[in-house]
Amino acid sequence: MEVPLSPRLDARSKLLDAAARLFYAHGISATGIDAVIAEAGVAKMSLYNNFESKSGLxxxxxxxxxxxxxxxxxxxxxxxxxxxxxxxxxxxxxxxxxxxxxxxxxxxxxxxxxxxxxxxxxxxxxxxxxxxxxxxxxxxxxxxxxxxxxxxxxxxxxxxxxxxxxxxxxxxxxxxxxxxxxxxxxxxxxxxx
Structure with a gap:
């Protein structure tokens, strides 16, 4: 039986996956946190609950x-x-x-x-x-x-x-x-x- 991810872990992995796609395709400087949040489909607070800043991401x-x-x-x-x-x-x-x-x-x-x-x-x-x-x-x-x-x-x-x-x-x-x-x-x- 698969154990569901906690919402925090799920948001973290969504943010990392979105950042990976966007950072690789467009670069880090050209990718704002709003783009990562939108791509991940999570609330803005999820970013700050999982990473202290864009640098942490x-x-x-x-x-x-x-x-x-x-x-x-x-x-x-x-x-x-x-x-x-x-x-x-x-x-x-x-x-x-x-x-x-x-x-x-x-x-x-x-x-x-x-x-x-x-x-x-x-x-x-x-x-x-x-x-x-x-x-x-x-x-x-x-x-x-x-x-x-x-x-x-x-x-x-x-x-x-x-x-x-x-x-x-x-x-x-x-x-x-x-x-x-x-x-x-x-x-x-x-x-x-």
């Missing part, structure tokens, strides 16, 4: 995006059987993100897009930086099973740069072709170890 959105990516990665990792597969699970999570059916098309990494809008020192930028550091750490951990720790760290950084560049360009072009090309390059780099 943005931080929750960024954390949710991070968790969403981790879920994509974990699902891919579950299908891999070796360290090369672990590295490619990370790449495939990027591809899954790029190939999701976005209502207004693929615009690149939602976390990087958000960070570009946030001023230096904004707590949201720390969430994005933490996500990117975790991706590089995951790459390094998989690569350490294939080579020494120094080479694994250097290669993880190179792959991270390649992925970030590919997803940025893919977002600019609106499709995942460059990520597929990056995957091919990364596969060759890792299999050469």
């Amino acid at each position: 943005v931080a929750a959105y960024l954390q949710a995006r991070h968790e969403e990516w981790l879920e994509l990665y974990r699902a891919r990792l579950g299908a891999s059987s070796d360290p090369v597969g672990g590295v490619l699970a990370i790449v495939d999570a990027y591809l899954d993100h790029a190939e999701a059916g976005y209502e207004h098309g693929f615009r690149g990494c939602g976390l990087l897009n958000a960070a570009a809008e946030l001023p230096a020192g904004d707590p949201g930028r720390s969430i994005v930086a933490g996500h990117k550091a975790q991706v590089e750490d995951l790459l390094r951990e998989h690569l350490e099973s294939l080579t020494d720790s120094r080479q694994a760290a250097a290669l993880a950084e190179q792959i991270s740069f390649l992925l970030e560049g590919a997803i940025s360009r893919a977002g600019l072009e609106g499709h995942s072709e460059l990520l597929h090309r990056a995957k091919s390059l990364i596969t060759s780099m890792v299999r050469a170890l």
Whole structure:
């Protein structure tokens, strides 16, 4: 038997879902709280009962995006059987993100897009930086099973740069072709170890 969500949790998830759609499609700065409230179909007070401000909503959105990516990665990792597969699970999570059916098309990494809008020192930028550091750490951990720790760290950084560049360009072009090309390059780099 399914337990119904409390009205507060239901409003919170509606607000986060609406913010995710609107922030990704139009940007954080261009999306006002009234638009999020209208999209969510909740009362204005629901926003302030769940988030202290728009900044709090943005931080929750960024954390949710991070968790969403981790879920994509974990699902891919579950299908891999070796360290090369672990590295490619990370790449495939990027591809899954790029190939999701976005209502207004693929615009690149939602976390990087958000960070570009946030001023230096904004707590949201720390969430994005933490996500990117975790991706590089995951790459390094998989690569350490294939080579020494120094080479694994250097290669993880190179792959991270390649992925970030590919997803940025893919977002600019609106499709995942460059990520597929990056995957091919990364596969060759890792299999050469």
